[in-house]
Amino acid sequence: MADTITDPTGAATATSNAVQLSGVTKRFGDVVAVDDLDLSITDGEFFSLLGPSGCGKTTTLRMIAGLELPTQGSVKIHGEEMGLRPPNKRPVNTVFQSYALFPHMDVRANVGFGLEMRKVDKAERDEQIAWAIDLVEMGGMGHRKPGQLSGGQQQRVALARALVNRPEVLLLDEPLGALDLKLRQQMQTELKNLQREVGITFVYVTHDQEEAVTMSDRIGVMHEGRLLQVDTPEAIYERPTTRFVADFIGRTNFLEATVAGRDEVVLANGDRLRLSSDHADGTAVAVTVRPERLTVHGRGQAPDDQHRIDGVLESAVYLGNAIIYTISIDWMRLEVRCPATLAGHRRSAGDDVTVSFEPEHASVVVG
Amino acid sequence: MTEVATPGLELQAERAESRRGFLLGLPAVVYLVVFFVIPLGIVIAYSFATRTRTGRTELRDWNLEAYERLGESVVRAVAFRSLWIAVASTLICLALAYPLAYFISTRKPATRNLLLVAVMIPFWSNFLIRTYAWRVLLDSDGLFTRVAAEVGFGDGRILFTNKAVILGLVYGYLPFMVLPLYAAIERIDWSLVEGARDLYASGWAAFRRVVWPLSKPGVIAGSILVFVPSFGAYVTPAILGGNKKGLVGSYIVDQFMDARNGPLGASLSVMVLAVMLIGTLVYFRQGGRNL
Numbered sequence A: 001m002a003d004t005i006t007d008p009t010g011a012a013t014a015t016s017n018a019v020q021l022s023g024v025t026k027r028f029g030d031v032v033a034v035d036d037l038d039l040s041i042t043d044g045e046f047f048s049l050l051g052p053s054g055c056g057k058t059t060t061l062r063m064i065a066g067l068e069l070p071t072q073g074s075v076k077i078h079g080e081e082m083g084l085r086p087p088n089k090r091p092v093n094t095v096f097q098s099y100a101l102f103p104h105m106d107v108r109a110n111v112g113f114g115l116e117m118r119k120v121d122k123a124e125r126d127e128q129i130a131w132a133i134d135l136v137e138m139g140g141m142g143h144r145k146p147g148q149l150s151g152g153q154q155q156r157v158a159l160a161r162a163l164v165n166r167p168e169v170l171l172l173d174e175p176l177g178a179l180d181l182k183l184r185q186q187m188q189t190e191l192k193n194l195q196r197e198v199g200i201t202f203v204y205v206t207h208d209q210e211e212a213v214t215m216s217d218r219i220g221v222m223h224e225g226r227l228l229q230v231d232t233p234e235a236i237y238e239r240p241t242t243r244f245v246a247d248f249i250g251r252t253n254f255l256e257a258t259v260a261g262r263d264e265v266v267l268a269n270g271d272r273l274r275l276s277s278d279h280a281d282g283t284a285v286a287v288t289v290r291p292e293r294l295t296v297h298g299r300g301q302a303p304d305d306q307h308r309i310d311g312v313l314e315s316a317v318y319l320g321n322a323i324i325y326t327i328s329i330d331w332m333r334l335e336v337r338c339p340a341t342l343a344g345h346r347r348s349a350g351d352d353v354t355v356s357f358e359p360e361h362a363s364v365v366v367g
Numbered sequence B: 001m002t003e004v005a006t007p008g009l010e011l012q013a014e015r016a017e018s019r020r021g022f023l024l025g026l027p028a029v030v031y032l033v034v035f036f037v038i039p040l041g042i043v044i045a046y047s048f049a050t051r052t053r054t055g056r057t058e059l060r061d062w063n064l065e066a067y068e069r070l071g072e073s074v075v076r077a078v079a080f081r082s083l084w085i086a087v088a089s090t091l092i093c094l095a096l097a098y099p100l101a102y103f104i105s106t107r108k109p110a111t112r113n114l115l116l117v118a119v120m121i122p123f124w125s126n127f128l129i130r131t132y133a134w135r136v137l138l139d140s141d142g143l144f145t146r147v148a149a150e151v152g153f154g155d156g157r158i159l160f161t162n163k164a165v166i167l168g169l170v171y172g173y174l175p176f177m178v179l180p181l182y183a184a185i186e187r188i189d190w191s192l193v194e195g196a197r198d199l200y201a202s203g204w205a206a207f208r209r210v211v212w213p214l215s216k217p218g219v220i221a222g223s224i225l226v227f228v229p230s231f232g233a234y235v236t237p238a239i240l241g242g243n244k245k246g247l248v249g250s251y252i253v254d255q256f257m258d259a260r261n262g263p264l265g266a267s268l269s270v271m272v273l274a275v276m277l278i279g280t281l282v283y284f285r286q287g288g289r290n291l
Helices: A008-012 A057-065 A107-117 A122-135 A151-163 A181-198 A209-215 A233-238 A243-248 B002-047 B065-071 B073-105 B109-124 B127-138 B143-150 B162-187 B190-198 B203-231 B235-240 B248-257 B262-290
Strands: A017-028 A031-042 A046-050 A072-077 A092-095 A169-173 A201-206 A218-223 A226-231 A253-259 A265-267 A284-289 A295-298 A307-318 A322-329 A332-339 A352-357 A362-365
Touching (some): A017 A201, A031 A201, A046 A209, A057 A072, A057 A092, A057 A169, A057 A201, A092 B190, A107 A122, A107 A151, A122 A151, A122 A181, A151 A181, A181 A209, A201 A209, A209 A233, A218 A233, A218 A243, A226 A233, A226 A243, A243 A284, A243 A362, A253 A332, A253 A362, A265 A284, A307 A332, A322 A352, B002 B262, B065 B073, B073 B162, B073 B203, B073 B248, B073 B262, B109 B162, B162 B203, B162 B235, B190 B203, B235 B248, B248 B262
Parallel strands (some): A046 A201, A092 A169, A169 A201
Antiparallel strands (some): A017 A031, A218 A226, A284 A362, A295 A352, A307 A322, A307 A352, A322 A332
16 A cells, blocks of 8 residues: 555656746735745645745745736746736646635535536546545535535545646645644644645645644745745754744754854854854854753763753753753853653752753854 | 522523513514504505595405406506516616626725715715706707717617616616625625636636625625616606606506506505515525525
8 A cells, every 4th residue: 555655755856846936026015025036846745835924925825826926036837937827727726724615616516616617527527526525535525515514624625626626736825724733733644645645746835833844845934025944844943044944943042153264153152163154254143952952961971072061950841741941051041851851860940050962963043 | 499490580581681672673663563564554455445436445345356457458568667677777787786896895995985985975865856867968958868969879869768767767776786786795705716716717707606606695685676666666757757658656656646546556556565575585585595
């Protein structure tokens, strides 16, 4: 069974670009929603546009769909310039945040709408509708109206309605936003499996970093209309390049620093760290280290090959599976996340400690 | 104790609630009974009453004679003329109002309100006066007639014809079509149209398959609001139609005032009411199914 599933990385090695945005800018009056965006999305990839609300991610998606036209720049789908093409002439389909199911049509009519518009004949259409309804496990619900379905079921119908057209690219605009947490997590897995199964390029817009990290082959982080970083979820998490990306995805510590040469930065306390960056000497940067990458030792007991900072333990919060220590160092506080230990082995407030981290777990960020 | 008392209290509260509701509605109920239900009862009673040789209506010897006379060709011709004029007026109103309502509901909210006020401006002056104004315009040397001739629109002398009546009805009732249509179209979630466009529908197909069916409640409400008063119209045909060709409204008035045939006037009134009521019910039923 598992062998029949298309390997997403295998598909990603094909060099063709499903979607190519070049210099795309979108202005609404004086507001720049999307600012000079360049992005290539590989064929067969699950790509997420991640960012807070108002960052331009939905506008970007709508420009691919043809629901908005770029003020400047070009949108290509499989190498073909989309130009002024209306949405109905583009080889993409959208799953809307609000689902946009037609309230006056039953599930089958909703799912079959795209096929009907493309004048697929009745027998073929019925077969495809049945396939799509089955795919999203909505069998037996074909004659219900959207108003008679739960949020999760509506979401599935919206998905089936788009997938039944076998688009070259499927655009999803926060499709899980309206669902409760449990259902959302279940749908995340199902969506990812579905994408592997049908082998269609997914462009997924979300503000939920966990969702993006869980499902995506690659993530593009957007902020104020600009694409800050495009990379695999792991690279985005482990090697963020900007302060915004580091902060938006997971929790982190920022240690203010200054660049001193190609592979050295100086922390605020004068400590020198061997970290490479592309920034000019004297640039103000920050060194970011995730709380779980920091280790707490008794004062002076940290291994020599790690970077060490002395401090005083301020508080310990027990979370069940972890403990969060807040450690006060000379010029700021650090958050450290450790696996939970039994009560007797825990450090307590007031302890003199040394915090250490491997240099490769730290990143230099700007902004 | 309390467990026994609770349902009783609830019942008392419910009764008090419904008593309050009744009292609040009472003034309107009294008004409607006195000025609507009782007169309607009188009309129905008249329709079965006896007409004496002198033209008096006497409430005795109840009979169906007045209803039998509804089958006469004169009455039928009057009813059908009224019907087609009302249908034509309704369809013309719909054709004019739909694009306008669509236009208004797709403007910015501030512009929308301004345009809606503009639609309602005619209500600020009296209907009778506005209808007389048309008479001036349609006069043989009136502005409308001269402009029509000037632009090669043919003979613009339509005063005292059915065309003039339809023109007057459309003019008078257009806002009644625009407003419900606007309310219906404005309510439509535009992401549905985007959804349709995304699913390969052309602009026209998206309209036909999504906007039109979802605006149907407005089409139905507007059509009823225009059709019902057009069917029974009296003032407009009297002023612009010259009453050479009778319509239902003027025919009923004639029966009471000139022909002194109360029962026939009453039976025709009852028929008109019944037709409108059945039409409305059927229309609503159909609309309800489509939603």
